Amino acid sequence: MPARNAARRLARTMTAIGLSLAVLMPSTSAFADAGFRQWVSAFRTTAIQQGVSGRTYDRAFRGINDPDPVVLEKARYQPEFTAPAWDYFDNRVHDQSIATGQAMARKWKPWLDRIEQRFGVDRYVLLAIWSMESNYGEILKRDDIMRSVVRSLATLGYGDKRRAKFARTQLIAALKILQSGDIDESHLSGSWAGAMGHTQFIPTSYQAYAVDMDGNGKRDIWNSVPDALATAANLLHKNGWQPGRTWGYEVRLPEGRKFPAGSMSLAKWQALGVTRANGKPFRNTSDSAVLKVPDGRGGPAFLMINNFSVIKRYNNADKYAIAVGLLADEIAGYGGLVRDWQRPFTKLSFEERQELQQRLSEHGYYDGKFDGKIGEGSKAAILAYQARVGLAQDGHPSMEVLKWLRKK
Known part of the structure; x- marks a missing residue:
């Protein structure tokens, strides 16, 4: 065909x-x-x-x-290309990664209690890293x-x-x-x-941070979830994680105002008219924070404190650390973004994206996994389908495309 x-x-x-x-x-x-x-x-x-x-x-x-x-x-x-913010985050922070993280929080609670007590690192951040690095260990089976x-x-x-x-x-x-x-x-x-392993350590980092949490005499991040999560916690702990602190805040910026580059206390940001997006007060207003707008002024804005920089010691990329923070908050039940990414289409749920892939396959456009992750194969299939039926060819996993597929 x-x-x-x-x-x-x-x-x-x-x-x-x-x-x-x-x-x-x-x-x-x-x-x-x-x-x-x-x-x-x-x-x-x-x-x-x-x-x-x-x-x-x-x-x-x-x-x-x-x-x-x-x-x-x-x-x-x-x-070398930069994906739009919504593309990066939609593939990492979604209903399945959140639900699985919550299930893992229940399953591994006794070990997470011990790891959190020993290293002082938030369990939900560890679960989010586990999701980001290996899809809770699923890639180790591939x-x-x-x-x-x-x-x-x-x-x-x-x-x-x-x-x-x-x-x-x-x-x-x-x-x-x-x-x-x-x-x-x-x-x-x-x-x-x-x-x-589960938390994707390079060998030298393994040597520096690996932990035998389960006490069997081996630091086994491949087969022992406690060892893997404790190893990630040890990395964050040794790089300055501050217990009891968050990673950052989604904020609302006053219209038309420019802000200085660099770090200031939350109190000074507040004095400039920056408020939390959910209307709650900042905690620890003496904390230094830096402004991040990964999707421009039209998208969500964040004030990042010290623990954000610590997460970047795991992977030195703003988007990575933001995704870990957002996913951790969702797993913990704190809720998602108040202001969504500037997505030029109607967003699909994770299950709807799996349905999109399945229907593209049934129509002869896609032969990959129905994993809900929209990579190059899925985008190519969407483009080909859009060209065939006369839709604008943007490759986006949109509700508009799914509705067309459901009709045919």
Whole structure:
């Protein structure tokens, strides 16, 4: 079908580019494999000089004879574009991530009580990080995502000039994790770039912050939820988390007023006419805060205090830290935004977005998972469908498109 072909062509642009790049170093190439094996052999000396035993090294690389082509594809094709604010947040803060977080809060309450008491970090922030990093552990079950950390980092250390230094440092750390006995090589899995476990720690961060919370003698962030959540809590704690404080406030800005850049006390912001969006008073008005408007003055505005910066030590991006904060508040039952993102269409619920994907599939436009997350494949399918039926071609997961699909 022309529509199916059009959707697939659009959806697989990244894959096509990746495959064309992979031709430069096919896994069946004797030359490429020989080069990789030579690199692995030479790097053994470096690893031993940095405290990795030869036995650990040889055990870790048993059966690894060539670079991972998927890792090379992802490393070589990293598109630089900024998604609209609503696109980023709609895929991360939604009714399913909130409901699952609340269920996990109940399920793991005894451990969350202990973790919160030990580290002073808000349990709902930890649950939100868990959701953001691994969808509450669901991605760890996916063979299409999880890969050998040793092979991935060796691939980057050998074949990616931009990441070679970073990857080699992380590879040494991963080998030391194996040597410690916390995990064996068959279970040392992670993302294509080496992020590991429920809370997606790179090896050096694991070394700095990993915690054996469940007391079984292993710091196992892959299989132990208590260990993973405590490890995240330890990172935040050691980077200055302030117990009993929030991460920030949604605020209402007075119309037509310009504000100075930089940090001021909440009391000074209040004196300039900035108020909480929900009408409640600020707590601890002596706290310093900085203004953030990720969707411009027409979208929601926030005053961020210290704990926002601490969350950014996990991932140094404003959108990430805002999403963690918003999701944490929703899981805790505090409610969502007073002022929504500037979304140019009628928003769908998470279940409606799954329905959108299913109906696009039934019409021959989409062949991905019905996961409610609107990525490049879903957008390509929407564009192709819009072109076919004569709608404006914007690729948005809108109620307008869903209504058309329900009619046909």
